[in-house]
Amino acid sequence: xxxxxxxxxxxxxxxxxxxxxxxxxxxxxxxxxxxxxxxxxxxxxxxxxxxxxxxxxxxxxxxxxxxxxxxxxxxxxxxxxxxxxxxxxxxxxxxxxxxxxxxxxxxxxxxxxxxxxxxxxxxxxxxxxxxxxxxxxxxxxxxxxxxxxxxxxxxxxxxxxxxxxxxxxxxxxxxxxxxxxxxxxxxxxxxxxxxxxxxxxxxxxxxxxxxxxxxxxxxx
Numbered sequence: 001x002x003x004x005x006x007x008x009x010x011x012x013x014x015x016x017x018x019x020x021x022x023x024x025x026x027x028x029x030x031x032x033x034x035x036x037x038x039x040x041x042x043x044x045x046x047x048x049x050x051x052x053x054x055x056x057x058x059x060x061x062x063x064x065x066x067x068x069x070x071x072x073x074x075x076x077x078x079x080x081x082x083x084x085x086x087x088x089x090x091x092x093x094x095x096x097x098x099x100x101x102x103x104x105x106x107x108x109x110x111x112x113x114x115x116x117x118x119x120x121x122x123x124x125x126x127x128x129x130x131x132x133x134x135x136x137x138x139x140x141x142x143x144x145x146x147x148x149x150x151x152x153x154x155x156x157x158x159x160x161x162x163x164x165x166x167x168x169x170x171x172x173x174x175x176x177x178x179x180x181x182x183x184x185x186x187x188x189x190x191x192x193x194x195x196x197x198x199x200x201x202x203x204x205x206x207x208x209x210x211x212x213x214x215x216x217x218x219x220x
Contacts, residue, residue, distance in 0.1 A: 092204055099197045110174035110189060114141065115149050117174050117187050122150075122157040125178070125185060130158050132180035138166040139176040 178185040
């Protein structure tokens with residue numbers, strides 16, 4: 001037996017309330033469903049539907065953009081420390097390469113001009129050693145030509161006292177020690193290179209946010 005369809009239509013409703021005088025107290029809330037639309041009404045409904053669809057699409061695009069930006073931010077937050085580490089490592093390696101190249105160049109220059117550091121020291125210490133009666137110079141390879149060259153350099157620096165030479169074969173090329181009445185000055189190319197390298201590494205560490213010093217003890 002076929003069951004009849006449920007009765008859902010509302011052909012009539014009379015829920016308007018009147019007072020004793022016949023005036024409407026509460027109008028009926030029933031509104032019949034509209035069955036026909038004018039062309040202008042259809043166009044308005046279509047335009048409204050398009051507007052709502054566009055707004056929904058824009059909202060979805062905005063949500064996707066926000067999620068994408070958040071993902072990019074997370075990726076950058078994760079990548080920045082690694083990139084900083086790579087950049088710091090690159091700077092340190094570049095500095096180490098530059099120091100190594102400088103050592104090679106300085107070594108060749110000192111081999112050709114071993115008296116260059118002595119000349120610079122005598123020129124810088126001219127006023128300090130000027131009044132000293134005696135200056136002891138300790139270095140390696142102090143042959144007659146080297147001694148004559150140092151004497152000429154001392155004279156040019158204004159030193160008029162006695163020069164005493166001490167040949168020390170243990171000292172490397174261009175290394176020396178100057179001793180006078182109230183002072184002393186030493187130079188060792190290898191030690192100077194280590195101090196320069198340590199100072200450079202300390203500067204790089206400070207730039208990376210590590211303020212601790214990696215400078216070794218000074219041996220002046």
